[in-house]
Amino acid sequence: MEVACFPISIKTTKHVWNYDVSIELVVGEKKVVLNKDRSDPQDKNYCRQLLRLAFNKSNNFGGDDKLKYVYDGLSCLYASAQFEDQDVTVDKESYTEQLKKAFRRDVVVRVTRTASNHELFIHTSPDKMPLDQFNEFKRFLSLAVCQYALDCERYSVLDHGHLFSTDNQNVVQLNGGTEVRLGMSKGIRLVDNGKNVQAAFEVDCNPYERILSSCYSCGCFKWFPKY
Missing domain, CATH: 3.30.70 (Alpha-Beta Plaits)
Incomplete structure (x- = not known):
């Protein structure tokens, strides 16, 4: 892994x-x-x-x-x-x-x-955000990074933390109707780059090279426009 x-x-x-x-x-x-x-x-x-x-x-x-x-x-x-x-x-x-x-x-x-956190100040340093704002900030980034992957229908998502390939050619069928698909766990975490604390997109998969090269080849990871 x-x-x-x-x-x-x-x-x-x-x-x-x-x-x-x-x-x-x-x-x-x-x-x-x-x-x-x-x-x-x-x-x-x-x-x-x-x-x-x-x-x-x-x-x-x-x-x-x-x-x-x-x-x-x-x-x-x-x-x-x-x-x-x-x-x-x-x-x-x-x-x-x-x-x-x-x-x-x-x-x-x-x-x-929304009744709360309607306005997100995403340019604020994440380590200085209130917890509720930081949680919204992480969810926004997770969506913004992966939205195109979903819109082009090459990937699907079960929750905020996992992407799965929609390519049916590589699906492994198990007993009980269970399917095994190529996919990745993803998330937003804080990292210290030596100068300040910033958010980072983290991918945990095996082998991640294959999945990421596939995503980038079709432009699946695109930033939220102008952000």
């Missing part, structure tokens, strides 16, 4: 804005929340597609063309600029073919500012 650590430098004074996401399927008088806490990788993929459709329909959530976001497929979204709360109905006619097979009704996407 090998560990690779990549220090992250934040070269901006801009802030990041934290939002809650709820994606709801309305069936009669019932409301089914699709992005529940224990969603599987396929559910998260659906939610990312639905959020993208809502983003486009609402003209970038009412922001300008430069607004960017990262989203975990559940309830957590970070944006590069602040915008008003959104309540967007995604019509089934606009679904992708994959979504049409999964859902037969319209979906409501709600994006609301």
Whole structure:
């Protein structure tokens, strides 16, 4: 087992804005929340597609063309600029073919500012952040580094700490329906570079060279735009 650590430098004074996401399927008088806490990788993929459709329909959530976001497929979204709360109905006619097979009704996407830590000062030295801000900071970086890997659908995620390859050719099937896939454990930690304390992206996998070379060859690890 090998560990690779990549220090992250934040070269901006801009802030990041934290939002809650709820994606709801309305069936009669019932409301089914699709992005529940224990969603599987396929559910998260659906939610990312639905959020993208809502983003486009609402003209970038009412922001300008430069607004960017990262989203975990559940309830957590970070944006590069602040915008008003959104309540967007995604019509089934606009679904992708994959979504049409999964859902037969319209979906409501709600994006609301968080009650706490709505504004993240990511340029603050991480060792000087309050604990709650530091936890949000770590989650933001973990998403920002790996968002493209998920969007290009070469990797999927079960939680914030693990990425798995979607390549079905190398899947090993075990008894009981268990699958073994190429993947990696990942996380954000603090490192001392001799001058100051900074965040670093840490990958713990075997063999990590194979996975990282695959990711970088398709540009899967990209920084949050302008950060």
